[in-house]
Amino acid sequence: MSKRLWKSHELKKGYDVVIIGGGVNGLATAYYLAKMGMKNIAVLESKFVGYGGSGRNTAILRSNYRTPEGIRFYEQSMGMYRDLAQELDYNLMFSEQGHFTLGHSESSISGLVTRAENNKALNVNSYMLDPKEIKGMLPEIDITDHPRYPVMGALYHPPGGIIRHDAVVWAYCKEAEKLGVEVHNLTTVEDVSIKNGKITGVKTNRGQVSCGKLLSAVAGWSSEVCGKVGLKLPIATYPLQAMVTESYKPWLHHVVVSSTLHIYLSQTDRGELVCGNGIDNYTHYGMQSTLGFLEGYAAHVLELFPILHNVKVQRSWAGLCDMTPDYGPIISKINEIEGFYLNGGWGTYGFKAGPASGYNTAKMIFDDKEPEMIEAFSFYRFQNNTLGGEKAAASVGN
Ligand code: PYC
Numbered sequence: 001m002s003k004r005l006w007k008s009h010e011l012k013k014g015y016d017v018v019i020i021g022g023g024v025n026g027l028a029t030a031y032y033l034a035k036m037g038m039k040n041i042a043v044l045e046s047k048f049v050g051y052g053g054s055g056r057n058t059a060i061l062r063s064n065y066r067t068p069e070g071i072r073f074y075e076q077s078m079g080m081y082r083d084l085a086q087e088l089d090y091n092l093m094f095s096e097q098g099h100f101t102l103g104h105s106e107s108s109i110s111g112l113v114t115r116a117e118n119n120k121a122l123n124v125n126s127y128m129l130d131p132k133e134i135k136g137m138l139p140e141i142d143i144t145d146h147p148r149y150p151v152m153g154a155l156y157h158p159p160g161g162i163i164r165h166d167a168v169v170w171a172y173c174k175e176a177e178k179l180g181v182e183v184h185n186l187t188t189v190e191d192v193s194i195k196n197g198k199i200t201g202v203k204t205n206r207g208q209v210s211c212g213k214l215l216s217a218v219a220g221w222s223s224e225v226c227g228k229v230g231l232k233l234p235i236a237t238y239p240l241q242a243m244v245t246e247s248y249k250p251w252l253h254h255v256v257v258s259s260t261l262h263i264y265l266s267q268t269d270r271g272e273l274v275c276g277n278g279i280d281n282y283t284h285y286g287m288q289s290t291l292g293f294l295e296g297y298a299a300h301v302l303e304l305f306p307i308l309h310n311v312k313v314q315r316s317w318a319g320l321c322d323m324t325p326d327y328g329p330i331i332s333k334i335n336e337i338e339g340f341y342l343n344g345g346w347g348t349y350g351f352k353a354g355p356a357s358g359y360n361t362a363k364m365i366f367d368d369k370e371p372e373m374i375e376a377f378s379f380y381r382f383q384n385n386t387l388g389g390e391k392a393a394a395s396v397g398n
Helices: 024-036 068-088 106-121 131-137 165-178 219-227 291-304 306-310 350-367 372-377
Strands: 014-020 041-044 099-103 127-129 153-157 182-184 189-195 198-204 207-216 236-247 255-258 263-267 272-279 313-323 330-333 340-344
Touching: 014 024, 014 198, 024 041, 024 165, 024 340, 024 350, 041 207, 068 106, 068 165, 068 350, 068 372, 099 106, 099 131, 106 127, 106 153, 127 131, 131 153, 165 182, 165 350, 189 207, 207 219, 207 350, 219 236, 219 313, 219 340, 236 291, 255 291, 263 291, 272 291, 272 313, 291 306, 291 313, 330 350, 330 372, 340 350, 350 372
Parallel strands: 014 041, 014 207, 041 182, 099 255, 207 340
Antiparallel strands: 099 153, 127 153, 189 198, 198 207, 236 272, 236 313, 255 263, 263 272, 330 340
């Protein structure tokens, strides 16, 4: 029988730090906090580790964002992802295969050029390609003027790629446990206790647990958890649907995104095509796929890759995206409640942020102060009118 990667524990009466959410952001935070020397940490997960966005995304990694704050942060994450398999002693299958964002209109090309210039200024490898160059690297793509939205150019980002997302979650969980972190599955936080403006603990379905510091790292469910401490977030939760096909001989050796057509696809080492859409048009907590998504996706992807007319879908699903108005995350101390910290607002970017998000969130909790890298992601930017502007870097515009 194979060895289990982590153990089950009795829930203790109290911890120094409780992290709500056993996804990549919560587990990475626990791991880096324990590495910094913090003891007595519990991660409480209402289902099982990786149940939420960490197990439902399309595993794309990239750092070709638009704003300097976003580019630096995701570049830190990419750098950490590169060494992560070694650090966590687990095969994460990171394939740096190159990432195309196609442009189909003058305005989308102009947005991509701005990103290329901003990336270059910060030493992130990304540049524009013309349709012929695109065709040279993606022979199956249709660059004629037949499609409704002909390909006019692309932002190409050679370091972008894919990684095995489940493995990332398991590896953080395994190494956090080794450092003494307790990870509790099937443990739901039902309420949060605050006394004299200070966090004192949480009520769970397995009993009361005291803690001095509490982190909400639940992405799509952030508004629900923060509602328990009376905090209203500038977040709306939308489903995003994705699917995988049956396995085919390897033919697609890069990640391809079309913002205008609202689609992206890549091929795994097993040969499956992993295909995703933009967020749905309605706020919802449902995680089921719809026929409308499958039909719309198929129609759009065939405009780019007519060779896909016969592929068979194996399964489809939805994940929840906690969208902020500026498409930037919120990693922040909450000044009104001593000991309460928030990591959320990831929208469609949460998985790729994992290592940098975990490291900087851990540092914030450890020092009780946000590190410079994440100052721009403060909760208070919505009050101070200092919003960012990462919408144009979304893979798929909505
Ligand atoms: O930002 O790369 C991205 C992405 C892909 C799928 C959802 N977001």
